[in-house]
Amino acid sequence: MKDTKTRMLAEGGVCIAMSLALSYLKIPIGLSFGGFGGSIDLVMIPLIVFAVRWGCGWGVLAGLAFGTLKYVVANGVAVNWVSILFDYSVAYAAVGLAGLFHRRYELLPLAALIGCIGRFVIHFISGVTVYAEYMPEEFMGVSSLTPPVYSLLYNGTYMVPNTILAIAVCALLIVPAKKIFAKR
Numbered sequence: 255m256k257d258t259k260t261r262m263l264a265e266g267g268v269c270i271a272m273s274l275a276l277s278y279l280k281i282p283i284g285l286s287f288g289g290f291g292g293s294i295d296l297v298m299i300p301l302i303v304f305a306v307r308w309g310c311g312w313g314v315l316a317g318l319a320f321g322t323l324k325y326v327v328a329n330g331v332a333v334n335w336v337s338i339l340f341d342y343s344v345a346y347a348a349v350g351l352a353g354l355f356h357r358r359y360e361l362l363p364l365a366a367l368i369g370c371i372g373r374f375v376i377h378f379i380s381g382v383t384v385y386a387e388y389m390p391e392e393f394m395g396v397s398s399l400t401p402p403v404y405s406l407l408y409n410g411t412y413m414v415p416n417t418i419l420a421i422a423v424c425a426l427l428i429v430p431a432k433k434i435f436a437k438r
Contacts, residue, residue: 305353313350321346340380348372381405
């Protein structure tokens with residue numbers, strides 16, 4: 255039992271470190287739309303694989319740790335402490351929901367979708383609550399915006415491509431993950 259827990263903690267640390275390293279390889283997209291942030295990157299992939307390997311609880315914890323570290327060490331952008339929690343800690347913790355498919359490596363793409371939807375929901379809530387006061391008069395050619403429409407459009411600009419990318423990469427990882435993780 256102790257060896258398994260040690261292995262899980264070590265893998266969690268490695269996956270968090272991989273996600274942090276990947277956070278520096280990104281295509282910034284949110285700022286180009288006049289917003290605060292958002293980018294297309296691969297940071298969720300190690301978190302999704304870890305969550306599927308070790309389960310939802312550990313996946314959420316790894317995502318929480320990563321999100322908090324990402325804000326601190328990877329030049330996070332926030333307007334207040336609530337936006338730090340929503341846009342980093344809680345949003346990446348939601349990626350750990352991929353662990354609902356614990357040890358179901360053939361379902362990695364579906365796990366990626368669930369993790370991405372979880373993250374999007376948290377970003378959406380943040381956009382409706384925290385960032386509503388910063389909403390522009392016009393966004394992406396749409397005027398008379400409501401906070402939910404603004405949040406949907408803004409967060410969709412980077413979460414839709416991230417979701418597609420995560421699903422595609424996780425689909426490519428099905429066979430290797432089954433081979434690598436066949437034994438614990």
